[in-house]
Amino acid sequence: MSDSPAGRLQALFEGHRLTPTQRRIAHCMVRRAGDVPFLSSVELAELAGVSQPSVTRFAVALGFDGYPALRRHLREVAPPEPGAAEGEDEELNEYQQAVLAEIENLKHLAGLLADPAPVERAGRLLARSRPLPVLGLRAASSQARGFAYFAAKVHPDVRLLDEAGSMLTDRVDAAVRAGATALLCFALPRHPREVVEALEYARAAGLTVVTVAESAFAPVAAHSDLLIPAAVGTGLAFDTACAPMMLGRVLLEAMADELPDAQARLEEFDTKAAARGLFVE
Numbered sequence: 001m002s003d004s005p006a007g008r009l010q011a012l013f014e015g016h017r018l019t020p021t022q023r024r025i026a027h028c029m030v031r032r033a034g035d036v037p038f039l040s041s042v043e044l045a046e047l048a049g050v051s052q053p054s055v056t057r058f059a060v061a062l063g064f065d066g067y068p069a070l071r072r073h074l075r076e077v078a079p080p081e082p083g084a085a086e087g088e089d090e091e092l093n094e095y096q097q098a099v100l101a102e103i104e105n106l107k108h109l110a111g112l113l114a115d116p117a118p119v120e121r122a123g124r125l126l127a128r129s130r131p132l133p134v135l136g137l138r139a140a141s142s143q144a145r146g147f148a149y150f151a152a153k154v155h156p157d158v159r160l161l162d163e164a165g166s167m168l169t170d171r172v173d174a175a176v177r178a179g180a181t182a183l184l185c186f187a188l189p190r191h192p193r194e195v196v197e198a199l200e201y202a203r204a205a206g207l208t209v210v211t212v213a214e215s216a217f218a219p220v221a222a223h224s225d226l227l228i229p230a231a232v233g234t235g236l237a238f239d240t241a242c243a244p245m246m247l248g249r250v251l252l253e254a255m256a257d258e259l260p261d262a263q264a265r266l267e268e269f270d271t272k273a274a275a276r277g278l279f280v281e
Helices: 005-013 020-031 041-048 052-061 067-077 094-112 117-128 138-151 166-177 193-204 242-257 262-276
Strands: 132-135 158-161 182-187 208-213 226-229
Touching: 005 020, 005 067, 020 041, 020 052, 020 094, 041 052, 052 067, 094 242, 117 182, 117 208, 117 226, 117 242, 132 138, 132 166, 132 193, 138 158, 138 182, 138 242, 158 166, 166 193, 182 193, 182 242, 193 208, 208 242
Parallel strands: 132 158, 132 182, 182 208, 208 226
Antiparallel strands: none
16 A cells, blocks of 8 residues: 555555445545645535535544544644655556455455365365355345356255345245255345344254355354355445455355266256357357
């Protein structure tokens, strides 16, 4: 991260779970890094297009007593740079910073995978479960759906659970009755209460819960038998989940390695797809 005022501001926001409104304030502050230490809460609210109380709540979310305390801190850590040289390269914009942050998340995941044992254990658990329920609600539903789509090409019975409500427990019960032994959960911020309740129910029903979450300290950790972390990006208004998606594909690979007929299933699918003209060459 750059040691510029914008870079120091970005570092201040890292590690905090901010709401979309609070992230909008943070992005505005990064864009106006040279001015923001001298703005009132009302002026910052107007620039960010939010209410003044939202600015106060933002300061408290960062651990300050209020906006005045945050502003005093900003004057210390992110003062304007005097006499920047003309023609100096512009700093990275917020979009570039978000992409680079995701690259760092992927590098961190690569480091974790230096020990393949947790992923290999997960692969065995998922491969042996017939059927295999895959849970993902709200923000995590796309991760669960993507995994289930590809898993169905090599696993004989994959059941996507991407809707909450009373039907969710019914579908868990049905999976258990059909012989399921494990459940894969994708859990991303902000964590819905229904996910925690579903994992509690699944474990009580005898399922081994394998979870992909943004941190080993996520709220779902206490309700998981095996949790493998993959960080999410928080540099934009809405979380980015490149590392969790990549981890999902790694788990697919580990699961396929445990399924003796996985390659035959893939070849059968390719043959049928070609016969049907399913894909455009």
